Amino acid sequence: MQTLVVDHPLVAHKLTTLRDVRTDSPTFRRLADELVTLLAYEATRDVRVTDVTVATPLAPAHGVRLARPVPLVVPILRAGLGMLDGMTRLLPTAEVGFLGMIRDESTLKAQTYATRLPEDLSGRQCYVLDPMLATGGTLAAAIEFLFARGARDVTAICLLAAPEGIAYLDEAFQGGDRPIRVVTAALDERLNENGYIVPGLGDAGDRLYGVV
Ligand SMILES: O=P(O)(O)OC[C@H]1O[C@H](OP(=O)(O)OP(=O)(O)O)[C@H](O)[C@@H]1O
Ligand SMILES: O=c1cc[nH]c(=O)[nH]1
Ligand SMILES: [Mg+2]
Helix, strand or coil: CEEEECCCHHHHHHHHHHHCCCCCHHHHHHHHHHHHHHHHHHHCCCCCEEEEEEECCCCEEEEEEECCCCCEEEEEECHHHHHHHHHHHHCCCCEECEEEEEECCCCCCEEEEEEECCCCCCCCEEEEECCEECCCHHHHHHHHHHHHCCCCEEEEEEEEECHHHHHHHHHHCCCCCCCEEEEEEEECCEECCCCCEECCCCCHHHHHHCCC
C-alpha cells in the first residue's frame, strides 16, 4: 500500500482552520471542498490516459485524454459527501457511485446501509472519499466492496488519517494483487479510547451537517 501525506503550505493552512473548534459549519464545508481539490491533484497522478492528437489553429498537437472506462468516484455517506464537489471539479467526466456506511460507536465496526454503484467495475480506477481514516474499518470494507466488483485499483482520499487505520489497511491489502493508495492531508498522532483521531477535528459528519 502506498501512503501519501500531502506536504503543502496551503493544505496545512486550510487544515488548521478546519480543525479549529470555532470554525462554523459553512466554513468547514468550504474548506473541506477546497482541500479535496488540492489532494485530488496528487491523488490522480496515476489516472489512466490515452494519447490523442488535436488540431490547434496552427498544427496538430499531441496530448492525452482520460482513458475509458472513466474513473469512478465513491463518497462514503455521510461525511464523504462533503468531498464530492471538490473532487468532481477536477475530474468532471468521472462517474459517481455511493456507499452509505456508519460506524457503530460502541463496537467501532462499520455497517453498510446503502449501495448505489455499477455492478461491474472491471478495469475501473476508483477514488473513495472519506474525510476520516480512524480504525480503518470503514475504508477497508468500502475498498473490499469495490474490489469484489472488479475494481482495478483504489485510491482513498482522506483529510485526516490515524496511524492505526493506515496499519489496518496495510495489513488487509498486503500483496500486490489489490493495489491501494491513501492520500491524506495529515497523519495524526493516534486514536483515543473512543476511536476518535487525536488531535483530529472531531466528528466530521457532525461538523459538516450537524449532530444526529
Ligand atoms: O476508520 P473508522 O474507525 O471506520 O471511522 C471512520 C468513519 O467514521 C466516520 O463516519 P461515521 O460513522 O461517523 O458516519 P457519518 O459520516 O454519517 O457521520 C468517518 O466519516 C468514517 O466513515
Ligand atoms: O475522529 C474521528 C473518527 C471517526 N469519525 C470521525 O468523524 N472522526
Ligand atoms: Mg460521523
